[in-house]
Amino acid sequence: MDFKALDKKWNDYWKEHKMHSFDKSETDNKMYVMEMLPYPSGSNLHLGHWFNYGPADTYARFKKMQGYAVFQPMGFDAFGLPAENYAIKTGIHPYDSTMKNIKTMERQFDEIGAMFNFDAEVYTCSPDYYRWTQWLFLKLYEKGLAYQKKAPVNWCSSCNTVIANEQVVDGACERCGTEVVKKEMTQWFFKITDYAEELLSGLEKLDWPEKTKMMQKNWIGKSTGGEIVFACENGKDEIRVFTTRADTVCGVSYVVLAPEHPLVDKITTAKQKKAVDDYKAETAKSNEIERLSSAKEKTGVFTGAYCINPLTGAKIPVYIADYCLLSYGTGAVMAVPAHDTRDYDFAIKYKLPINRVIVPKDKNADDSLPYTEHGVLVNSGKFDGLDTKAAIKKILSSLQESGKGGFKTNYRLRDWSVSRQRYWGAPIPMIHCPHCGTVPVPEKDLPVTLPYDVNFTPDGSSPLKKCEEFMNVTCPVCGKPARRDPDTLDTFVCSSWYYLRYPDNKNDKAAFDPEIINKMLPVDKYIGGAEHACMHLLYSRFITKALRDMGYLKFDEPFKSLVHQGLILGPDGNKMSKSKGNVVNPDNYTSRYGSDIFRLYLMFGFAFTEGGPWNDDGIKAVSKFAERVERIVTKYAEKKVAPCEKAESKDDKELEYALNYCIKCVTADTEHFSFNTAIARIMELVNALYKYDSLQNKNDAFATYVTATLVKLLAPFIPHIAEEFNVMLGGKKSVFLSKFPVCDEKKLVKAETEIAVQINSKVRARIVIPSDANDKEIEKIALSDEKVLAALEGKSVKKVIVIKGRLVNLVV
């Protein structure tokens, strides 16, 4: 049979019979299966798309056959830099190239043969979508969760735009690899930090990969400690520091401010001014990568100013040093060289006193400096003798009483910067009025349409600024001339809420109808790459919680259960890339074997969550397997015997057992995305069926029944082929309208079981026992076995361990 030819035939059938649409009356029984939506890049669907969408669709089809009303939508994350960069290179407008790519990819999605519900499709670049992205911005603004501030931001000089912290990888732009520089700019931010605690605590109840949860946890970076106030000697200013080791406060030798700290200029003495300014200039010049390198020698400069240790009253010099970061904590550190490696290095270099205040609890422990472990306080006045934990509590509460500090929790997470100085994105719906200041665009005026004719050649400022028709607007408050915000939104804003739009994608009155959304959400199974752990997956959680607090949503988390597919590497073990020339094109295989065989191979040849280097050794084998199934299906189809599920003979019963065991395993394995083992179990069933088929006394009616059941088991894995097999066997309607086989546990109970007999944990014999035998009986059978008796000769059994259904261990 030409498997390839089946692709179109059954795709057409499914479309004609609207097999993939969702019946809205079935929300009680819904199963929202969603894959991360693709970016419409120019080329064909690549292997990564197939590996994500093929197996995920198998899961969706499996769920459909189990009786769920499956909602599996698809869309396009269509705004973004690549289209714009492509436009700059070729002159083709991003809108035109994007729409063309979308059409191509939509066609290609047909090839996968996935049950995508295209009625629910969204394009994030279409005005009827980004209108609501802008609405979301306005809502966040209303709630004080979107705000503007002038701050040092990450600037990519190649992309000519600001990027978020999450998009900076090793000091370089996540997208193009260009080194990121800090630039002081006025930008819009989303206050994701308001949700730091809930984003952290909410992780616990999520059915997500542990690794991903850990990454978010580390990214949020909660650290509990305290804030301590060091009053400046000038009597006016004060330096607040964050510390997790308040117990070491009596050992502070100096205080460090980040060079950019606003207090620096205020407190620096005339004598030190030049040195401080020089150092600041140098720091500003040095790039992020150098500065963040912990291997770098510690440097810094004395400001000439002193502050007072709130606990001891000691006079303490104030330094600036680039190892202190403005962006973390308060941008100031109390330095305790005796108990911190960095402070120690610095103190040695600048000959500052090193005051030990902690000694190890265990007298034999290594107590050399710097001693960074917890311990017992010394040289700390009334706190001497307390251990670290108790001392932190006592010292912070005592500081709290005197108003010089207190308990404080700090998060590493920073607010999400969303302004982009690029063209191809959703315009920020804000207006800057010379009289009224920053004014939101009224909701009724949405969308703020992205103009088509814009000169988007990058020059470091927002392209929209050059478009006068866009920029000039009347202020909605005072009616006088005003200017629009020229920036566009980070595309991650667009993708942070798309799952809310799918189920109600045609709504032109609202982003979504809460009544529908609260029934359809959360997403039951979300499948996509792990690279989004601290970006899309974190942003979406934040947006969901924010909308919940505004009263729109009744759930706390958007994605109840998450699975990451692994990465398929090039045959050389490297990440596929055009420059390495190791890109594998799925078309080479689909054109030869058809879509199902390719999908089946992807699922059988790789562990779904692992991926691995590409290797097509097995694809022929998988194709042969399908042909093997075809032969047996053909055979029993031609016999035209009515199927009968009654197993009579011993051989029937054996096949029946194999069938039910297979059903049980395939059900469980598919449920947790272990497709390779599920397929292995089906192969075993096929082998068992062939064996049965070769018997003299086989029962054709029973074999026909098993064959038909086999086709149902295979349906989610090879949907087009299974439809054809189903027809061959006399099926009148789509196989996906039939129920996925259910294991009959009773059929898995065998009268007899073979178990192993171990002597001193070494297998010495196998015995057959009645399945319902108790421990005593099993022991008796084991001890009467010839082989066992032979091996036991001259030894006495000291202990007998019986493990139900598995083995007996005789300890001699």
Add this chain to the structure above:
RNA sequence: GCGGACGUGGCGGAACUGGCAGACGCGCCAGACUUAGGAUCUGGUAUCUUCGAUGUGGAGGUUCAAGUCCUCUCGUCCGCACCA
């Protein structure tokens, strides 16, 4: 530096709460059917000095029993990285 994951035949990869290591498949070997076989079917295939011993990166440990748990160690991958 910190955190996490992983390490199993010639290869891809199995092994549920500790319970017969190597499922399934590739490759290889043999047989059958064939004019033929790169088709199909059947059987075999961890290693070894083939009696029964050894085997899950290495070294210890816990246990009647360890791929699985603990300690140390080597290697690979990933995440974070002067986080105070």
